[in-house]
Amino acid sequence: MNFVIRIGVERMERLSNISMAVVRRLPKYHRYLGDLLHHDILRVSSQELSRITGFTASQIRQDLNCFGGFGQQGYGYNVEELYNELGNILGLSRTYRTIIIGAGNVGRAIANYTYFEESGFILYGVFDSNPKKIGDDVKGHKVMSMDEMGKFIIDNGIEIGILCTPKEGTQKIAETLVNCGIKGIWNFAPVDLKLDSDVIIENVHLSESLFTISYLLKEREDLKMKKK
Amino acid sequence: MNFVIRIGVERMERLSNISMAVVRRLPKYHRYLGDLLHHDILRVSSQELSRITGFTASQIRQDLNCFGGFGQQGYGYNVEELYNELGNILGLSRTYRTIIIGAGNVGRAIANYTYFEESGFILYGVFDSNPKKIGDDVKGHKVMSMDEMGKFIIDNGIEIGILCTPKEGTQKIAETLVNCGIKGIWNFAPVDLKLDSDVIIENVHLSESLFTISYLLKEREDLKMKKK
DNA sequence: AAAGTATTGTCAATAAATTAACACTTTGTG
DNA sequence: CACAAAGTGTTAATTTATTGACAATACTTT
Numbered sequence: 001m002n003f004v005i006r007i008g009v010e011r012m013e014r015l016s017n018i019s020m021a022v023v024r025r026l027p028k029y030h031r032y033l034g035d036l037l038h039h040d041i042l043r044v045s046s047q048e049l050s051r052i053t054g055f056t057a058s059q060i061r062q063d064l065n066c067f068g069g070f071g072q073q074g075y076g077y078n079v080e081e082l083y084n085e086l087g088n089i090l091g092l093s094r095t096y097r098t099i100i101i102g103a104g105n106v107g108r109a110i111a112n113y114t115y116f117e118e119s120g121f122i123l124y125g126v127f128d129s130n131p132k133k134i135g136d137d138v139k140g141h142k143v144m145s146m147d148e149m150g151k152f153i154i155d156n157g158i159e160i161g162i163l164c165t166p167k168e169g170t171q172k173i174a175e176t177l178v179n180c181g182i183k184g185i186w187n188f189a190p191v192d193l194k195l196d197s198d199v200i201i202e203n204v205h206l207s208e209s210l211f212t213i214s215y216l217l218k219e220r221e222d223l224k225m226k227k228k
Numbered sequence: 229m230n231f232v233i234r235i236g237v238e239r240m241e242r243l244s245n246i247s248m249a250v251v252r253r254l255p256k257y258h259r260y261l262g263d264l265l266h267h268d269i270l271r272v273s274s275q276e277l278s279r280i281t282g283f284t285a286s287q288i289r290q291d292l293n294c295f296g297g298f299g300q301q302g303y304g305y306n307v308e309e310l311y312n313e314l315g316n317i318l319g320l321s322r323t324y325r326t327i328i329i330g331a332g333n334v335g336r337a338i339a340n341y342t343y344f345e346e347s348g349f350i351l352y353g354v355f356d357s358n359p360k361k362i363g364d365d366v367k368g369h370k371v372m373s374m375d376e377m378g379k380f381i382i383d384n385g386i387e388i389g390i391l392c393t394p395k396e397g398t399q400k401i402a403e404t405l406v407n408c409g410i411k412g413i414w415n416f417a418p419v420d421l422k423l424d425s426d427v428i429i430e431n432v433h434l435s436e437s438l439f440t441i442s443y444l445l446k447e448r449e450d451l452k453m454k455k456k
Numbered sequence: 457a458a459a460g461t462a463t464t465g466t467c468a469a470t471a472a473a474t475t476a477a478c479a480c481t482t483t484g485t486g
Numbered sequence: 487c488a489c490a491a492a493g494t495g496t497t498a499a500t501t502t503a504t505t506g507a508c509a510a511t512a513c514t515t516t
Contacts, residue, residue, distance in 0.1 A: 074482030091446030218319030
């Protein structure tokens with residue numbers, strides 16, 4: 001039973017029957033439960049979670065139920081238990097071996113992003129095609145040449161490639177990653193990768209996010225003009 | 229006729245009847261049309277756009293029709309015209325005055341992000357609460373103290389605030405931005421801002437994006453295990 | 457210039473996502 | 487301990503989003 005859904009904006013075949021709409025809400029539940037835990041709150045109802053997260057209580061109950069009945073009628077959810085369960089569901093109970101391709105501003109920002117290693121994503125190496133950057137230090141890693149990348153991925157069992165490259169070379173690099181057996185790609189380049197394997201692609205398209213703001217600002221102003 | 233939809237993951241009242249699902253596809257259409265234009269292609273059909281973008285031809289035609297009949301039966305769409313129209317719709321024919329709050333890695337990456345100024349977003353200033361960072365240079369701007377921010381926004385007519393701050397202080401800063409009359413917020417902090425005004429909020433929650441990858445990787449592996 | 461082909465705009469049908477409703481269970485209380 | 491209150495899991499209803507179908511229209515070719 002396969003069906004097609006979207007990830008990021010790419011399409012991909014999905015094998016599980018959990019919709020991406022649900023999956024994308026899970027990290028938020030996890031984050032808010034972490035906050036509650038931090039405040040020593042032991043139990044929480046879907047209604048309370050609704051107030052906090054802005055999702056409807058009904059949706060929260062339905063989402064959580066995709067993975068099991070974590071709650072108890074008349075009581076609600078045990079915060080710590082649910083937090084841990086969500087962590088497991090999200091795959092946060094293990095670590096991932098990653099490399100960054102592109103030692104520019106974005107690559108450096110990701111390398112130094114606090115939540116990154118905290119969440120179990122271990123940076124093993126940084127690569128760049130610009131000879132001037134090779135040998136530079138990025139968070140304790142000497143930037144390596146692209147020629148070394150394939151062997152490095154295989155030798156170190158790298159699972160996730162983080163593409164912080166300019167638009168142009170990105171598709172080719174992604175293909176190399178896939179050929180070397182990488183399992184997931186976090187793509188910051190403003191392109192949609194065309195890869196036929198079952199690799200996971202998660203896009204962060206900053207320019208699209210930016211254009212959404214400008215659209216909404218413009219719309220807001222148009223509507224204000226109309227009112228007058 | 230108002231209804232509620234999502235932006236990013238926040239909810240907000242929307243006044244226009246264009247759904248966010250449509251709005252989020254517009255930047256992609258714009259990007260691909262730019263590519264076509266770059267390759268001196270003069271006309272394109274919804275079918276061809278479908279092949280390129282991965283959306284269905286039907287969806288593309290319906291999306292574009294929200295804003296007007298840009299195509300011609302039997303011919304298709306004029307690439308340049310449609311590109312320009314989309315640029316106007318997306319509000320790219322004007323510039324926006326912006327500031328960055330938080331001169332860490334993310335703030336610096338955004339400041340130096342090529343597409344940023346290219347798309348009409350003009351950086352006017354950078355702020356940070358850390359006294360050690362004040363006076364540092366970020367893309368030609370001396371980092372200023374948070375105390376100066378309010379006056380700066382008002383004096384310079386800043387429209388967009390870009391939050392690259394750590395989780396903790398972000399909500400307060402966002403409130404200050406709104407009080408100073410900012411119109412849009414591009415939020416990179418891992419929090420959901422609670423603002424009651426009609427300010428536009430666009431979230432870039434990197435940790436949620438990351439957790440989505442780890443979820444999908446885990447799911448992929450679980451399914452492979454099952455097969456065996 | 458007529459015939460055939462391509463392709464849109466739009467409405468209808470389908471699918472997906474969200475919300476509402478409620479039976480049923482546990483908790484807390486007098 | 488009995489009873490009201492709280493709150494889940496789950497099914498049904500509703501809303502939203504996507505896809506399909508086709509009449510209408512403009513190109514293209516002979």
